[in-house]
Amino acid sequence: MTTATANPLQFFNPFHRPAGALDLGPWIKGLVILSGTFMTAMCVLAIGKAALGLSGDLPHLRHFVIMFHVSTVLPCVPLGLYLLLAPKGTPMHKQLGMLWLTLMVVTALSTLFIHDGMRLSWIHIFVPLTLRAAWLTISKARRGDIKGHRNEIVSLYLGALMIPGIFAFVIEGRMMNAMLFGWG
Template sequence: MSALAFANPFRRPAGALDLGPLTRGLVIVAGSVMTALCVLAIGRALLGYTPDLPHLQNLAIAIHVTTVIPCVPLGLYLLLARKGTPMHKQLGKLWIALMVITATATLWIHGLGNFSWIHIFVPLTYRAAWYTVAKARRGDIRGHRNEIIGLFLGALMIPGVFAFLLEGRLMNTMLFG
């Protein structure tokens, strides 16, 4: 295998703990695009190219955004990097903690008990976080990997897309003004 073939993440053969080529490609595209959108939105806001952001006066939104944004590139890294190392385990624990804090903060954005359809991702996040840790501790690495992929794509990327597409949402305001 040439050095260039190994560097291409779409063509690398999957190891026992690695993602298959299709899943790897989906993770790379989704994670990279979402990371770029987050950086662009934050950059626009920091440079003053957005209107006032009253969203950030809500502590729950501030906590939610502060914990969810690092989950995108960190999750991308964890899914693509070498698995099973001490670094992978420590960063994985951080990522799960950030995802749980993100989901919990969401419950208070409109006041506890005042939920919308997007709150379906909260129990899904709690469930996947629990099973991710439990399966890793049991040694069920394939199950652990599948839970992480579902959590990354399902509970992080899907709501992230809506955060950018739905008018009035903070990320939409930051990206499109």
């Protein structure tokens, strides 16, 4: 008979804990890690270039609503990544999750005021999607629908944060595009 020995470092590795209802499958976990890490790195690089004066003219910095929008969305990228990978159900998870959801809702609502007269564009489709997902995330968690809660969070992170984030970097004239590539 053999006895299993526990690795003392196993406690610190979130990928080797028993799977729970909120844990992600390997494909989704990989997608979250890849997209969240890449987007965080792109944001840090863009901010670093701008802070060092390597981005050229940034007229976006004079627009309060754009700065407010960016200041609420930037923490959502690494915080969301952490929340999706960290242990679930703890008081810290719940508090940081509410902070993340609040930041996401404030970010979405702030986009409505970026253009004068609340002029909307195609990218504003993410506003109602974000508001709906935030509502469902909370209501499903309160009902005890843990799988539904997890699915809403993952779709909110990948769909309403990563997709618009990609557009923020690739569309010429957007602030993150100008900061990273100096275009616009």
